[in-house]
Structures are given as C-alpha cells and as structure tokens.
Amino acid sequence: MTNTESCTNSLKGKHIVLGITGGIAAYKAAVLTRLFIKAGAEVQVIMTPNACEFITPVTLSTLSGKPVIKEFFTANTGEWHSHVDLGLWADAFVVAPATASTIGKMANGIADNMLVTSYLSTRGKVFVAPAMDFDMMLHPSTKRNIDLLKSYGNIIIEPAEGELASHLIGKGRMEEPENIIKAVAAYFDSKQDLKGKCVLVTAGPTYEKIDPVRFIGNYSTGKMGYAIANEAAKRGAEVILVSGPVEGLQVEPGIELHKVESADQMLAMAQQGFERADVAILSAAVADYRPAEYIDHKIKREKSGIESIQLVKNPDIAATLGANKRNGQILIGFALETDNENSNAIDKLHRKNLDMIVLNSLRDAGAGFGVPTNKVSLIFADGRPQLDFPLKSKAEVATDIIDNMLKL
Numbered sequence: 001m002t003n004t005e006s007c008t009n010s011l012k013g014k015h016i017v018l019g020i021t022g023g024i025a026a027y028k029a030a031v032l033t034r035l036f037i038k039a040g041a042e043v044q045v046i047m048t049p050n051a052c053e054f055i056t057p058v059t060l061s062t063l064s065g066k067p068v069i070k071e072f073f074t075a076n077t078g079e080w081h082s083h084v085d086l087g088l089w090a091d092a093f094v095v096a097p098a099t100a101s102t103i104g105k106m107a108n109g110i111a112d113n114m115l116v117t118s119y120l121s122t123r124g125k126v127f128v129a130p131a132m133d134f135d136m137m138l139h140p141s142t143k144r145n146i147d148l149l150k151s152y153g154n155i156i157i158e159p160a161e162g163e164l165a166s167h168l169i170g171k172g173r174m175e176e177p178e179n180i181i182k183a184v185a186a187y188f189d190s191k192q193d194l195k196g197k198c199v200l201v202t203a204g205p206t207y208e209k210i211d212p213v214r215f216i217g218n219y220s221t222g223k224m225g226y227a228i229a230n231e232a233a234k235r236g237a238e239v240i241l242v243s244g245p246v247e248g249l250q251v252e253p254g255i256e257l258h259k260v261e262s263a264d265q266m267l268a269m270a271q272q273g274f275e276r277a278d279v280a281i282l283s284a285a286v287a288d289y290r291p292a293e294y295i296d297h298k299i300k301r302e303k304s305g306i307e308s309i310q311l312v313k314n315p316d317i318a319a320t321l322g323a324n325k326r327n328g329q330i331l332i333g334f335a336l337e338t339d340n341e342n343s344n345a346i347d348k349l350h351r352k353n354l355d356m357i358v359l360n361s362l363r364d365a366g367a368g369f370g371v372p373t374n375k376v377s378l379i380f381a382d383g384r385p386q387l388d389f390p391l392k393s394k395a396e397v398a399t400d401i402i403d404n405m406l407k408l
C-alpha cells in the first residue's frame with residue numbers, strides 16, 4: 001500500500017480548508033490540493049492577496065473543483081463569503097505554506113484578510129506548515145508566535161532543513177506535501193480510538209403514563225446523552241442510543257437509535273444493548289416512580305373523583321446493568337445533585353456498581369438540564385483522584401468523558 005493510499009480512509013469525506021499564503025512554497029500547494037482530493041477529501045482553498053503573486057488561483061480552483069476564495073466579497077457580483085460558514089464546514093484548516101506574517105496575524109488575531117478571519121472562526125483542527133527563510137524562522141518573534149499557536153492547540157508541521165529559496169541552507173523549507181497529508185491523516189486516525197468497540201448510551205427523560213393525556217416526567221432534554229453518543233460514533237464506535245422522548249436533536253450517521261418512553265421500555269432496550277456493549281454510559285434521567293395503575297381514559301376533573309395517584313418504584317437501570325456486568329465491561333453513570341453532591345455521587349457509584357460517575361450540580365450556573373453547557377466532576381471507583389472540569393459545551397464534556405473512559 002502506498003503512503004497516499006494509507007491516508008485514503010481517514011481523509012475520505014473530510015472537509016479541508018487549505019489556506020495558502022505568499023511564499024515561494026505556494027507552488028507546492030498545488031500538489032497538496034491534488035493529494036487531498038485523491039485521498040477523498042473535499043478542499044476549499046483560501047488565498048491571501050500575496051499568495052496570488054506566487055501561484056494562480058485558476059490552478060487551485062481547477063485542482064480542488066471549487067472557486068478559490070481570496071476576498072470577503074466577489075468584486076463583480078458583490079457575493080459575500082462567510083468566514084463563519086467556512087469555519088463550521090472545516091474538519092481541518094491547513095495553512096501551507098504559512099509565512100511569518102500570517103503566523104503573526106494568526107497568533108495575535110489580526111483578521112485583515114479572509115484567511116485569518118476564517119481561521120478565527122474555525123472549530124476543526126488547525127495545522128500550520130511554516131515556510132520562510134532560515135533567519136526569519138529563528139527570530140524570537142516567529143518563535144513566540146509559533147509557541148502561541150501551539151498553546152491554542154494548533155498543530156505545527158515543522159519545516160524541513162535544506163536549501164532555501166535564498167540559497168541559504170537551514171530550517172525553513174515547507175514540509176513536503178506527502179508529509180503534510182500524513183500529519184492530517186494521522187490526526188483523524190488517532191480520533192478513531194473507539195473503533196471495534198460497542199457503546200450503549202441512555203439519554204433523555206422517561207415519561208410514565210397516568211392516563212392517555214398525562215404523564216410523570218422531568219426536564220431532561222437529552223442534549224448531554226446525544227453529545228456522548230455522537231462523540232463515540234465520530235471516534236469509530238458502534239453506538240446503541242436508547243432515548244426517552246426528546247425534540248430536535250441530531251444523531252451521527254450509523255447510530256442505532258431506539259426511541260422509548262417509559263423506564264420499563266428503556267430497561268428492556270438497555271439490557272438488550274448491554275449484551276453487545278463494551279461500555280454503557282447512562283445519562284438518562286429515569287423517572288424513579290410510575291403510577292401503580294394506568295387509567296385508559298382521560299381522568300375527568302369532576303367525575304373521576306381522583307385525589308391522589310398511587311406510585312410504585314421503577315426499575316433502576318444502572319443498578320440492574322451493574323449487577324449483571326461482565327468482566328471487562330465498563331459502566332458509567334451520572335449524578336445530578338442539588339446538595340451533598342460528592343457524597344451522593346460516591347454512594348451511587350458504589351450502590352450501582354459503576355466504574356465512573358459524572359457528577360453535575362444544579363447549584364452551578366450553566367450546568368444541568370436544557371442548557372448547552374455543563375460543569376462536571378468525574379469520580380472513579382478504582383480510587384484514582386477525582387477530576388473537576390470547568391464549565392464547557394456539552395460536546396466538550398462528552399470528549400472529556402470518553403477520553404477518561406478510555407483510560408479505565
């Protein structure tokens with residue numbers, strides 16, 4: 001298998017924004033574009049005005065199959081190019097070659113062209129392949145700016161040593177396109193760390209029917225559980241998502257989604273899924289009680305004479321799975337508390353035979369039901385120290401949970 005072929009799978013279908021800046025190495029961007037396209041990626045090229053002095057946009061638009069973006073507006077039509085849309089579209093943003101000037105602008109947020117503006121809006125991984133003269137590379141300002149980019153989580157594809165355009169010999173030559181492709185592919189590959197694993201997730205509330213028009217429920221919206229299921233699927237897992245009634249949430253392609261309503265139904269599906277699962281993450285807010293009796297007609301205010309509803313205990317899904325856990329299976333639960341947070345969570349961790357519990361407190365602003373953010377602590381059964389995280393988006397919390405689940 002050739003190097004390019006081995007990259008094919010991880011880059012297939014990926015959205016790559018390729019930012020080209022004004023340096024001699026810009027000519028190599030044509031080969032880079034071609035290799036991304038051959039590997040099955042979609043490429044949108046953005047060029048700085050100076051880059052157009054080194055290589056023509058026509059070459060890049062022909063190779064990428066998309067018009068090159070150079071400015072905020074297309075001069076003849078007035079069409080606006082949205083850097084925000086591009087930033088959301090990109091799975092990876094690759095700046096190659098990256099001049100000292102663009103690196104400085106990226107490091108300091110100087111958004112005076114389409115490339116840097118799109119960079120600031122990008123949520124995908126950013127790769128920077130510097131290319132400049134030997135002395136520029138060694139300058140303290142370049143070093144500081146590169147360190148700043150690293151501190152933002154950007155990946156620097158270090159330049160190679162060799163003869164430079166100035167005929168000086170040293171470090172500064174842009175890494176070869178084949179190696180840039182490998183670095184980007186390796187990033188997507190490493191994120192496939194759940195390949196071959198089956199992850200069961202419960203999410204959302206349960207509804208316990210009182211009569212045909214009423215139920216006992218709770219405020220859970222399912223956002224946290226869906227974020228976990230989507231993150232696990234993106235990282236290559238086979239995902240079984242057992243979801244209570246929720247609205248407007250998207251699932252990644254390939255997720256096996258089972259919609260249920262009551263705790264009994266959720267238990268039945270979860271038990272079935274648990275037979276195949278390596279890991280179960282139970283984020284559902286399961287109703288603890290249900291009406292002892294379902295009344296099959298609408299209870300009338302005057303005629304029914306009902307004053308109270310007799311309740312019976314629902315099954316505890318987490319505890320049931322915990323009691324039947326096979327060797328090597330991992331069980332993760334949630335605890336949403338309002339007081340005595342830590343001791344309640346630790347009690348649940350042991351009572352339900354969990355390996356890890358995700359504690360969130362309703363006393364923390366931005367945590368809990370309905371909001372797009374969460375603030376959690378992870379507590380482990382094997383005695384490793386508790387981890388306390390700051391307020392983050394639920395997608396980021398899902399990443400933290402899965403990263404730590406992998407360490408179990």
Ligand code: CTP
Nearest residue numbers: 282283284286288315316317318333334335336
């Ligand atoms: N859970 C479950 N089945 C239930 C109740 C809870 O699977 N019938 C799971 C939740 O999905 C969560 C964990 O158990 O992962 C803790 O849920 P929580 O409602 O906090 O626990 P309870 O045991 O119901 O405790 P309490 O209501 O006393 O806080």
